[in-house]
Amino acid sequence: MKILISEQIAQKGVEKLTQEGASVDIKTNLSREELLAIIGEYDALIVRSNTKVNEELYQKATRLKVVGRAGNGVDNIEMNGATKRGIIVVNTPESNIVSAAELSIGLLFATCRNIPQLHNRLQERVWDRSGLKGMELQGKTVGIVGLGRIGSLVATRLKSFGMNIIAYDPYISDSRFKNLGVEKQEKLEDLMSKCDILTVHTPKTEETYGMIGKDQFKAAKKGMTVINCARAGIVNEAALIEAMKANIVKRAGVDVPEGEPEPTSPLLDVDNVIITPHAGADTVEAQDNVGITVAQEVIAALRGEMVPNA
Ligand code: NAD
Ligand code: MLT
Numbered sequence: 001m002k003i004l005i006s007e008q009i010a011q012k013g014v015e016k017l018t019q020e021g022a023s024v025d026i027k028t029n030l031s032r033e034e035l036l037a038i039i040g041e042y043d044a045l046i047v048r049s050n051t052k053v054n055e056e057l058y059q060k061a062t063r064l065k066v067v068g069r070a071g072n073g074v075d076n077i078e079m080n081g082a083t084k085r086g087i088i089v090v091n092t093p094e095s096n097i098v099s100a101a102e103l104s105i106g107l108l109f110a111t112c113r114n115i116p117q118l119h120n121r122l123q124e125r126v127w128d129r130s131g132l133k134g135m136e137l138q139g140k141t142v143g144i145v146g147l148g149r150i151g152s153l154v155a156t157r158l159k160s161f162g163m164n165i166i167a168y169d170p171y172i173s174d175s176r177f178k179n180l181g182v183e184k185q186e187k188l189e190d191l192m193s194k195c196d197i198l199t200v201h202t203p204k205t206e207e208t209y210g211m212i213g214k215d216q217f218k219a220a221k222k223g224m225t226v227i228n229c230a231r232a233g234i235v236n237e238a239a240l241i242e243a244m245k246a247n248i249v250k251r252a253g254v255d256v257p258e259g260e261p262e263p264t265s266p267l268l269d270v271d272n273v274i275i276t277p278h279a280g281a282d283t284v285e286a287q288d289n290v291g292i293t294v295a296q297e298v299i300a301a302l303r304g305e306m307v308p309n310a
Pocket of ligand 2: 048070073096278279281
């Protein structure tokens with residue numbers, strides 16, 4: 001079993017692979033040309049978000065049997081090309097959800113209390129809080145779009161801050177809303193008009209890409225805070241900037257700017273936007289979980305055994 005790891009995963013994951021008898025090459029700084037030149041030697045490839053696994057790569061990957069995505073979803077993996085070649089694609093949908101939920105809440109605190117701006121001023125030896133008054137969370141309404149794994153973790157945690165939780169997710173049962181104590185919204189516009197804080201937790205699909213755009217901001221409660229720790233583009237960046245100029249949105253926290261991994265998003269130049277470089281899953285715990293899980297899945301798939309997240 002010859003496995004190429006093209007983006008860093010936790011050492012525990014690498015150890016798991018070698019314990020199972022795999023020969024592992026870790027090459028995390030390959031150019032695209034270098035990757036294409038060597039991929040034909042490998043039975044399995046392990047990636048995170050930045051390696052595009054597409055037709056161009058499949059054509060060179062004559063031995064490839066398994067692609068492991070060390071993360072949630074398969075956004076950077078072209079599934080049709082894999083399916084038609086019988087290549088199994090696995091991912092780790094449960095392994096980093098707590099970390100992603102915690103960063104979403106971290107961005108919420110950071111934006112609502114202007115923590116990075118206050119820190120920056122003080123680091124410049126300026127003791128000045130003016131213009132940076134925060135907003136308390138207690139009693140405010142948070143609107144969650146996508147009440148799946150991460151959305152529900154965010155909901156249960158924010159309840160303990162005394163927030164009202166409403167959500168829009170047409171694909172889950174009423175009983176799930178009820179069990180989580182979350183008020184269901186039938187229409188996205190209703191949620192937009194009621195919430196002080198909007199946080200999106202849907203996958204990126206044709207339906208969700210740009211789902212928070214110009215028209216949705218027209219329906220929004222004035223002064224809202226927007227958090228996107230899901231995927232780039234679910235909140236349209238140009239529409240968000242317009243909504244901020246029009247004082248509809250007061251602040252935003254974004255972990256997934258467009259253009260990743262290049263720092264090219266126009267949001268980087270907007271005041272009151274706090275941006276992190278897709279760091280939702282970047283904790284020791286999540287990376288250990290993800291690394292071990294992806295290693296187990298890749299080995300199982302190479303051995304022709306049952307794989308839970310294929
Ligand atoms: P999930 O599949 O468990 O939940 C997604 C929810 O979105 C589901 O309940 C689904 O019904 C709902 N949904 C789908 N389409 C919708 C629509 N059009 N309108 C409203 N709701 C809709 O996914 P998850 O594990 O909770 O992940 C949520 C997001 O977080 C994904 O985009 C994932 O890629 C992202 N994520 C980001 C990081 C990070 O590092 N920032 C880490 C992990 C996951
Ligand atoms: C994810 O989206 O699952 C993670 O952010 C992936 C990663 O950390 O690369």
